Structures are given as structure tokens and as C-alpha cells.
Amino acid sequence: MRTxxxxxxxxxxxxxxxxxxxxASARGSDRRRCPLLAACIATWLGFSSTVVxxxxxxxxxxxxxxxxxxxxxxxFLFYTVAGGVVLSAxxxxxxxxxxxxAVWLFAGLGSVAMLYFLLAANxxxxxxxxxxxxxxxxxxxxxxxxxxxxxxVRFDPPKVELIAAAVVCLALVVSxxxxxxxTVWSSAEGIVxxxxxxxxGERLLTTYLVPFEVAGVLLMIVMVGAAHLARQEE
Amino acid sequence: xxxxDWLVALxxxxxxxxxxxxSLAVGVTRVSKWASPIALATVVxxxxxxxxxxxxxxxxxxPGLWLTSLTFYVRWITxxxxxxxxxxxxxxxxxxxxxxxxxxxxxxLLGVLLTASANDLVVLFLAIELVSIPTYVLxxxxxxDARASEAAVKYFFLGALSAAILAYGIxxxxxxxxxTTIHRLVGDTVQSTLRTNGAIGVxxxxxxILVFAGLSFKVAAVxxxxxxxxxxxxxxxxxxxxxxxxxxxxxxxxxxxxxxxLDWNLPSEVNWMLWIVAAATMTVGNVLALLQKNxxxxxxxxxxxxxxxxxxxxxxxxxxxxxxxxxGVAALLFYIVVYGAMNLGAFALLACFKTNGRDVETLDDLxxxxxxxxxxxxxxxxxxxxxxxxxxxxGFLGKLxxxxxxxxxxxxxxxxxxxIALAIIGVANTVIGAAYYLRIVxxxxxxxxxxxxxxxxxxxxxxxxxxxxxxxxxLFAWPTGLTTQVRTATTILHHSIRTGxxxxxxxxxxxxxxxxxxxxxxxxxxxxxxxHHANP
Amino acid sequence: xxxxxxxxxxxxxVLFAAGLFTMMTKRNAIGILIGVELVLNSANVNLVAFxxxxxxxxxxxxxxxxxxxxxxxxxxxxxxxxxxxxxKNLSTVDVDTATRLQG
Numbered sequence: 001m002r003t004x005x006x007x008x009x010x011x012x013x014x015x016x017x018x019x020x021x022x023x024a025s026a027r028g029s030d031r032r033r034c035p036l037l038a039a040c041i042a043t044w045l046g047f048s049s050t051v052v053x054x055x056x057x058x059x060x061x062x063x064x065x066x067x068x069x070x071x072x073x074x075x076f077l078f079y080t081v082a083g084g085v086v087l088s089a090x091x092x093x094x095x096x097x098x099x100x101x102a103v104w105l106f107a108g109l110g111s112v113a114m115l116y117f118l119l120a121a122n123x124x125x126x127x128x129x130x131x132x133x134x135x136x137x138x139x140x141x142x143x144x145x146x147x148x149x150x151x152x153v154r155f156d157p158p159k160v161e162l163i164a165a166a167v168v169c170l171a172l173v174v175s176x177x178x179x180x181x182x183t184v185w186s187s188a189e190g191i192v193x194x195x196x197x198x199x200x201g202e203r204l205l206t207t208y209l210v211p212f213e214v215a216g217v218l219l220m221i222v223m224v225g226a227a228h229l230a231r232q233e234e
Numbered sequence: 235x236x237x238x239d240w241l242v243a244l245x246x247x248x249x250x251x252x253x254x255x256x257s258l259a260v261g262v263t264r265v266s267k268w269a270s271p272i273a274l275a276t277v278v279x280x281x282x283x284x285x286x287x288x289x290x291x292x293x294x295x296x297p298g299l300w301l302t303s304l305t306f307y308v309r310w311i312t313x314x315x316x317x318x319x320x321x322x323x324x325x326x327x328x329x330x331x332x333x334x335x336x337x338x339x340x341x342x343l344l345g346v347l348l349t350a351s352a353n354d355l356v357v358l359f360l361a362i363e364l365v366s367i368p369t370y371v372l373x374x375x376x377x378x379d380a381r382a383s384e385a386a387v388k389y390f391f392l393g394a395l396s397a398a399i400l401a402y403g404i405x406x407x408x409x410x411x412x413x414t415t416i417h418r419l420v421g422d423t424v425q426s427t428l429r430t431n432g433a434i435g436v437x438x439x440x441x442x443i444l445v446f447a448g449l450s451f452k453v454a455a456v457x458x459x460x461x462x463x464x465x466x467x468x469x470x471x472x473x474x475x476x477x478x479x480x481x482x483x484x485x486x487x488x489x490x491x492x493x494x495x496l497d498w499n500l501p502s503e504v505n506w507m508l509w510i511v512a513a514a515t516m517t518v519g520n521v522l523a524l525l526q527k528n529x530x531x532x533x534x535x536x537x538x539x540x541x542x543x544x545x546x547x548x549x550x551x552x553x554x555x556x557x558x559x560x561x562g563v564a565a566l567l568f569y570i571v572v573y574g575a576m577n578l579g580a581f582a583l584l585a586c587f588k589t590n591g592r593d594v595e596t597l598d599d600l601x602x603x604x605x606x607x608x609x610x611x612x613x614x615x616x617x618x619x620x621x622x623x624x625x626x627x628x629g630f631l632g633k634l635x636x637x638x639x640x641x642x643x644x645x646x647x648x649x650x651x652x653x654i655a656l657a658i659i660g661v662a663n664t665v666i667g668a669a670y671y672l673r674i675v676x677x678x679x680x681x682x683x684x685x686x687x688x689x690x691x692x693x694x695x696x697x698x699x700x701x702x703x704x705x706x707x708x709l710f711a712w713p714t715g716l717t718t719q720v721r722t723a724t725t726i727l728h729h730s731i732r733t734g735x736x737x738x739x740x741x742x743x744x745x746x747x748x749x750x751x752x753x754x755x756x757x758x759x760x761x762x763x764x765x766h767h768a769n770p
Numbered sequence: 771x772x773x774x775x776x777x778x779x780x781x782x783x784v785l786f787a788a789g790l791f792t793m794m795t796k797r798n799a800i801g802i803l804i805g806v807e808l809v810l811n812s813a814n815v816n817l818v819a820f821x822x823x824x825x826x827x828x829x830x831x832x833x834x835x836x837x838x839x840x841x842x843x844x845x846x847x848x849x850x851x852x853x854x855x856x857x858k859n860l861s862t863v864d865v866d867t868a869t870r871l872q873g
Binding site for chain 3: 071074075078082085086089090092093098101102105108109112115116119120121123124127128131132135136139140142143144146161162165166168169170172173176177180181183185199200203204208211215218219222223225226227228229230
């Protein structure tokens with residue numbers, strides 16, 4: 001990770017070049033555009049969730065067909081939602097403003113929730129929306145607000161570094177996709193029992209009891225640790 | 235298993251959990267200075283229970299937890315060295331945050347125990363996070379210094395990335411195997427995706443590489459080692475002693491578990507990747523350590539180098555029926571204990587003294603320590619000689635076992651030639667390492683007098699230092715005690731490899747579903763039962 | 771034009787690379803955390819897709835994904851705590867400004 005590698009370059013020289021500088025000209029437009037962007041994303045999420053929900057079979061509790069709505073509609077829904085995921089992921093990459101990144105992340109998390117609905121993982125989709133988009137993201141925005149003097153912090157890493165990172169990541173995507181596309185997966189198609197919340201809860205308290213408890217301990221540690229680190233000195 | 239059984243089998247874990255909560259509770263009261271004794275009592279109690287525990291050395295306890303002989307060994311060394319870690323950290327935290335601080339150490343140790351008994355990828359993942367997350371908090375809490383919070387930021391964000399990469403890798407392992415149960419990674423749904431013509435399939439390969447990348451952060455192997463020096467320098471010395479051992483142990487145990495599930499039958503890509511990583515880790519660690527003046531940074535790079543030596547042992551893998559002289563995993567298990575003790579000892583010495591009101595960090599700060607505190611200096615010298623791999627210490631035996639296991643590999647082993655080359659690189663690196671380790675010893679014994687070094691930390695740290703260094707001498711004179719344990723610990727690996735984990739997995743499952751009241755206690759019995767069922 | 775497992779895996783791979791790119795280029799601690807969240811989401815998409823196509827009805831993948839979400843929430847909370855802690859000491863969360871340790 002280049003960011004943490006002190007020995008690779010003289011950071012003191014470099015730091016001056018992309019110091020935090022709220023660009024005066026960009027400031028006003030950012031303020032105007034950010035809420036607009038958020039509104040667009042929210043509308044889009046609302047629209048797509050309605051479409052996805054409408055297309056799902058109504059008897060989710062009993063069973064789900066393996067290839068959900070099937071055919072062209074499924075393809076259309078998938079490409080819409082996946083397009084949303086990829087677009088917002090790219091948005092996070094390109095955004096130079098921390099608040100914008102958070103907004104794009106919000107769009108991405110919402111679209112991933114739509115993917116879960118398409119994959120017939122309804123409960124997980126709801127969890128994704130409530131905990132991830134609702135909780136974690138709010139926490140992130142809190143972090144931005146609490147820690148940065150100006151919320152419109154910008155960062156412009158040097159071009160060379162940007163290009164290097166882009167090349168590495170593109171190579172990664174291309175190689176991963178080629179390999180994955182060539183793999184033949186033995187998929188178990190057919191009618192499967194729907195993933196009801198009841199089944200979920202039962203597995204959580206039987207087969208997955210140990211991780212459930214460990215997750216509880218983990219959350220307690222984080223609560224204690226975060227509260228302790230963030231406390232005011234008396 | 236019925237309620238009582240798993241409560242007993244997991245007794246050390248329970249004790250640690252209760253003790254950690256207790257020390258948290260004490261931390262908010264006015265008697266918060268009692269947190270350290272409580273923590274020590276907890277770890278020692280857990281250690282005694284773990285040693286005296288009379289349960290089958292093989293068997294699943296709860297879904298997702300499977301006790302093996304390896305689990306028991308890891309329990310002993312974690313709790314044994316854990317008590318030393320508590321001793322060394324005794325007076326480090328301010329009195330009002332001692333409760334939180336000690337409970338974080340205990341939670342981290344609990345994570346190692348769970349890693350050692352995990353038999354499910356989910357449990358393994360969460361256990362490794364249970365090891366790491368308290369360490370992030372510990373680094374930030376360790377001292378009232380901007381450098382500590384800075385180190386915590388670096389450590390945390392790289393750790394979070396490693397967790398994410400680990401999760402991505404685990405998703406591929408799950409996809410390739412169709413199950414999250416570790417011992418069935420190969421055994422369960424042997425699909426075209428998993429093995430083609432006896433080789434591991436592509437998804438499994440991607441998963442393995444990603445999991446290895448994720449674990450590389452924990453063990454500080456080369457492409458992901460960059461955080462180590464900054465974090466070790468930023469955190470207070472007692473915490474650094476812990477950072478060098480606990481996450482590394484968890485990482486190597488997790489690696490052993492996953493590789494055992496794959497019969498240690500690694501595809502040549504993974505073998506070569508490990509080879510390159512091991513060679514680079516040793517060399518980078520030792521060369522960069524040569525350039526340091528700060529003892530903590532020097533020891534940080536030395537800990538990276540030691541990861542490289544341990545990776546040689548991972549690459550050799552288990553050799554059935556042999557002791558640590560030939561068996562790579564046994565050598566690894568021996569080395570990691572010795573490494574934990576000598577590393578902790580070196581940092582414990584730094585925690586024993588202060589100069590001009592700040593922590594001892596540079597070689598100059600240590601100058602002439604031998605005249606002022608001969609006993610501490612001697613303990614440091616033992617630890618440093620052990621790190622160097624010099625004869626009258628256990629560090630020598632550890633290195634000997636690792637290198638000899640590489641040299642004595644069967645000629646038909648696919649990596650026979652490359653591993654010998656790697657061992658030679660290792661020996662060369664030991665020589666490079668001697669150069670900077672000797673600088674530390676020279677500073678202590680021959681350096682100019684520093685009048686400013688004042689002893690701090692009280693008695694517990696000195697006890698910790700003594701208990702780290704003395705066993706290094708004892709182990710050199712009498713290594714049989716530990717090597718026997720190591721040999722027992724690796725039996726399960728050997729067994730699963732000889733019979734093929736697929737068959738063992740099937741046997742275990744047949745036993746699980748069989749409508750008998752008495753389940754066979756050991757895998758060998760289970761396998762025998764299975765064979766009996768298969769060919770009556 | 772059937773949508774299969776591979777489609778979902780490709781989406782996850784794109785998310786993974788985007789997360790890594792974000793980690794490599796953003797200097798702000800919260801920005802790096804956003805990258806981590808993307809990578810964790812890619813793992814989740816993978817898990818749920820495998821669960822759907824390889825072992826439907828057994829919920830293994832979905833439950834693993836649930837735990838990953840829990841972990842993500844925990845890490846976000848700790849990240850805010852650590853950021854506030856470093857901000858108290860250094861008055862910035864810019865990773866590059868925190869250079870006291872380098873050398």
C-alpha cells in the first residue's frame with residue numbers, strides 16, 4: 001500500500017502538492033450539486049426497488065424459482081442494477097470530495113441490496129439497507145463531520161500514482177473476469193425452498209451459534225474501545 | 235454433544251471471557267488497579283485448566299468448533315506466553331484505563347484460542363478479527379503520545395483492508411467447496427470447479443491466494459509488511475512485544491488449518507508464490523533492519539525476517555511420523571513459541587527503562603546498560619542471541635529444526651530443489667541478521683555510559699523479562715519437553731494427510747449422522763468405522 | 771440471455787478492484803474506509819451469489835454475508851473512534867500529514 005510506505009518517496013516534498021485545499025471555485029458548485037446527486041440516487045433506488053419487488057413472486061415464503069422471474073425481465077433487471085453498482089463504484093473511485101464519495105457509496109450499497117433481492121436473499125437485502133446503508137454509512141458521515149474542519153476536503157494524488165493504481169486495478173479486474181468466465185460452475189438449479197427469516201434465525205442459533213456469540217463479543221469490544229478512544233480528556 | 239461436555243471442553247475460553255468481562259467491570263470502579271492481577275489470575279487459571287483438561291484430543295464440540303491436538307498445543311503456548319504478556323504490560327496503562335487495557339489483551343488471547351479450534355470459515359474469520367480488533371485499541375491506548383494514535387490509524391486501516399481481502403478470499407473458498415466447514419473444503423462437494431485431474435481448481439486457487447494475502451498482514455509477510463516498523467515504533471514497547479507474537483500466531487494457525495484441509499497438496503503456483511514471499515520476507519526484513527538506529531524499528535524488521543523463516547517451515551509442510559527435525563509444521567510450532575518468548579523479552583527490556591522521561595528506543599539509550607543493570611542486560615543478551623540463532627539458546631534449535639526440515643525433504647518432493655535453495659537463503663540471512671543483533675549487544679555491553687536510564691515498570695516487568703529469557707536456556711538444554719508436545723500436536727495433520735481428508739470428512743459425517751449413542755472420540759476411530767461401513 | 775453465477779461474480783470483481791483503487795488513491799482515513807467497505811461488499815455479493823447458485827436453501831453463504839456486514843459495522847464504529855482519537859492529537863485525519871513516524 002503506497003500510502004503507508006514511508007520509504008518509497010520523500011513525502012514531505014509531495015505533501016505540499018496535494019495538501020488539503022478547499023478550492024474556492026469548486027466549493028459553491030459542490031454545495032449545490034451534492035444534494036442534487038443524492039436526490040437523483042434516492043429516486044433511482046426507489047424506482048428500482050419498486051420494480052424488483054414487483055417482479056418477485058408473491059409466495060416468497062414457500063418457494064423461489066431458481067431463475068427468479070426468468071428470461072428477458074431478469075436480464076433487464078440485472079443489467080440495470082449491476083450497472084448501478086458499477087457506476088457508483090466508479091463514482092467512489094473518481095470522486096475527489098469525501099462527502100461525494102459517501103454519497104456514491106450510499107448508491108452502491110443500495111444497488112448491492114437490489115442485487116440481493118434479485119438473488120432471492122430478501123432478508124439480507126433488507127439488512128443491507130437498514131444496517132449498511134442506514135447505520136454504517138451514517139457513522140461514516142459522522143466521522144467526516146466530526147474530524148474534518150471543512151467537509152469539502154479535496155485530495156488530488158499525483159497523476160503517476162493514479163495511473164499506476166488504475167493500471168493495477170484494471171489488470172486485476174480483467175484477469176479475474178477472464179478466469180471466472182472460463183470456469184464451469186456446477187450450479188444446482190431447480191426449485192429451492194425460500195430463504196425465510198425463520199430458517200435464517202434457526203440456523204443462526206444452531207449451526208452458527210458460535211460465530212453468533214463471537215460476533216456479540218466483537219461488538220462489545222468495539223463499543224468499549226471506540227468509546228474509550230473517543231472520550232474527552234478530563 | 236450434551237450441554238456439559240462442551241462447557242468443559244471450552245473451559246479455557248470461558249475463563250478468559252469471564253475474566254475479561256470482570257476486568258472491564260473493575261476498570262470502571264475505584265479499584266481499577268486490580269485489573270492487572272485479575273488478568274494475570276485469569277490467564278494462569280485458564281492455562282492450568284487447559285493443561286489439566288481431560289477431554290478427547292479430537293472431536294467436534296459445537297458446530298463450527300473442532301478440538302484437535304493442534305488446538306491444545308496452541309492453547310498452552312497462547313496462555314503460557316499470554317501470562318508473560320500480562321506481566322510485561324502490568325504497569326503500562328494509566329491506572330484509570332487499566333481495566334479496558336487488560337480486557338483487550340484477554341480478548342485478543344481468546345481470539346487465538348478460537349482460531350485454533352475453528353472448523354468453520356465464518357468462525358475462523360471472526361476469530362481472527364477478534365485477535366486483531368483489540369490490538370488496534372491497544373495500540374491507540376498504549377501511551378499518551380501522538381505517535382501511538384498515528385500508529386493505530388495505520389494499523390487499523392491496513393488491518394481493515396486485510397480483513398476485507400480475507401473475506402473476499404473466503405467467499406471463493408466457499409464457492410469452490412460449497413461449504414464453509416473447513417475439514418470438508420476438499421471433502422464435501424468435489425466438483426469440477428474444485429479439482430480437475432487432481433489439481434486444485436481455479437476458484438479454490440483464487441481463494442487461497444486471497445486468503446494468503448489477507449493473512450500476510452497478520453503475520454507481516456512481505457508485500458504487506460510496510461506497516462510493521464511504524465506501528466511497532468509508535469506503540470509502547472509492552473504492546474509491541476504482544477503485537478509481534480499474538481497476531482502472527484493466529485495467522486500461522488489459520489494458515490495451517492486451511493492448508494491441512496487441502497491435504498497440504500498445494501498447486502505449484504501457490505508453492506512458488508510462498509517461496510518468493512518467504513525469500514523476500516527474510517531478505518527485506520534483515521536488510522532494512524541493518525539500516526535502523528532505533529531498536530524498536532530494528533526489532534520490527536527482525537520480526538518480519540522471522541516470519542520469512544517460519545514460511546520456510548510452512549512450505550515444507552508436515553512429514554508424517556517425524557519430529558521437528560524433518561517435519562516442517564512441527565518445526566514451525568516449535569519456532570513460534572521460541573520466537574514469541576525472545577521477541578517479548580527484548581521488548582520487555584525496553585519497557586524496563588526510561589531515559590530523560592521518554593521510553594528507551596535508540597541504541598544510544600541502551601549504551602552501558604550492563605554496568606547499571608547487569609541482570610536485565612544479561613536477560614536481553616540471552617533474548618538477542620536467541621533471535622540471532624546462537625547456540626546456547628533455544629533460538630538456535632528453532633532455526634536448526636526449520637533449516638534441517640527443509641534440507642531433509644524427500645527428493646521426489648516437487649519443491650525439493652527450490653526449498654534447499656530457500657534454506658540456503660535463510661542461512662545467509664541469519665548471518666546478515668547477526669550483524670544488527672550484535673550491534674544491540676555491543677551497545678549494551680560496550681556502549682558509552684548513559685546516566686539517564688532510570689528503571690521503571692516495577693517488579694512485574696522484570697519477572698516477565700526473566701521468565702522470557704530463562705526458558706530459552708532451559709529449552710536449549712532440554713528441548714524434549716517441547717518437541718514431544720509438538721509431535722503430538724501434529725499427529726492430526728499427519729493422519730488427515732495419510733488417509734486423505736476427504737475420507738476423514740466423510741467418516742466424521744457418517745459418525746455424526748449415525749444413530750449411535752457413542753461417537754468415536756478420535757478421527758482414526760471414525761475413519762475405521764467408516765471403512766468398516768464401506769467394506770463390511 | 772440467462773443471467774448466471776458468472777454475471778454476479780464479475781460485478782463483485784469490479785467492486786473489489788474499485789475498493790482497492792480507492793484505498794490506494796485516497797489520503798483521507800474515512801476515504802480509505804469507504805474503499806474497505808466496497809471490498810467487503812464485493813465479498814458479500816460473491817457469498818450470496820454462490821449461496822444462490824451452488825447451495826440453494828442451505829443459507830451458508832447468506833449467513834456468512836450477514837457476519838461480514840456485522841464486522842463492517844463494527845469496523846466503521848472503531849474507525850470513527852480512532853479518527854477522533856488521532857484528530858485530538860494531530861488535528862487532521864489526512865494520512866500524509868501524519869508523518870511523524872516516517873524516516
